[in-house]
Amino acid sequence: xxxxxxxxxxxxxxxxxxxxxxxxxxxxxxxxxxxxxxxxxxxxxxxxxxxxxxxxxxxxxxxxxxxxxxxxxxxxxxxxxxxxxxxxxxxxxxxxxxxxxxxxxxxxxxxxxxxxxxxxxxxxxxxxxxxxxxxxxxxxxxxxxxxxxxxxxxxxxxxxxxxxxxxxxxxxxxxxxxxxxxxxxxxxxxxxxxxxxxxxxxxxxxx
Numbered sequence: 001x002x003x004x005x006x007x008x009x010x011x012x013x014x015x016x017x018x019x020x021x022x023x024x025x026x027x028x029x030x031x032x033x034x035x036x037x038x039x040x041x042x043x044x045x046x047x048x049x050x051x052x053x054x055x056x057x058x059x060x061x062x063x064x065x066x067x068x069x070x071x072x073x074x075x076x077x078x079x080x081x082x083x084x085x086x087x088x089x090x091x092x093x094x095x096x097x098x099x100x101x102x103x104x105x106x107x108x109x110x111x112x113x114x115x116x117x118x119x120x121x122x123x124x125x126x127x128x129x130x131x132x133x134x135x136x137x138x139x140x141x142x143x144x145x146x147x148x149x150x151x152x153x154x155x156x157x158x159x160x161x162x163x164x165x166x167x168x169x170x171x172x173x174x175x176x177x178x179x180x181x182x183x184x185x186x187x188x189x190x191x192x193x194x195x196x197x198x199x200x201x202x203x204x205x206x207x
């Protein structure tokens with residue numbers, strides 16, 4: 001009876017794991033934007049400037065990972081984007097508004113920004129491509145909305161792998177339980193047989 005209860009609890013636990021995994025995967029697939037919910041850090045202090053910064057960085061692609069908005073692109077993921085966010089902060093400090101910055105990201109800020117510390121840093125490091133893009137514009141592709149398709153695909157792939165792992169683990173545990181029961185079955189039968197013999201012997205002695 002104890003073995004039956006243990007087996008039942010194991011099955012319930014295994015099913016619960018699968019249900020939880022399916023719910024987690026489904027939730028992430030339905031709401032992929034939650035993966036991008038982490039807001040970028042900024043050195044800006046005024047609330048109005050911070051809001052402008054967040055709006056701008058939501059509408060510009062990450063330089064290294066175009067599928068992500070630059071807002072969600074960290075320094076470790078893309079150093080160029082991190083420096084570009086500092087450049088955007090400098091424009092906001094100069095009084096530029098959201099629409100103007102976004103437009104100039106596409107069409108160029110002109111030679112007036114050549115003295116900006118970030119532009120100077122790019123020049124000194126020999127990254128003339130970034131300098132030219134800032135001065136003359138990155139083009140319309142910099143404004144494209146992030147594509148969540150790769151996120152959904154990645155989540156789906158990891159979800160399938162996770163479920164497969166859980167299935168393999170459950171199958172292995174079930175096999176171990178079955179083998180354990182099989183090993184003990186002859187002993188259990190022998191014990192039961194001895195008990196029956198003792199009862200018969202006792203009954204015969206009493207009669």
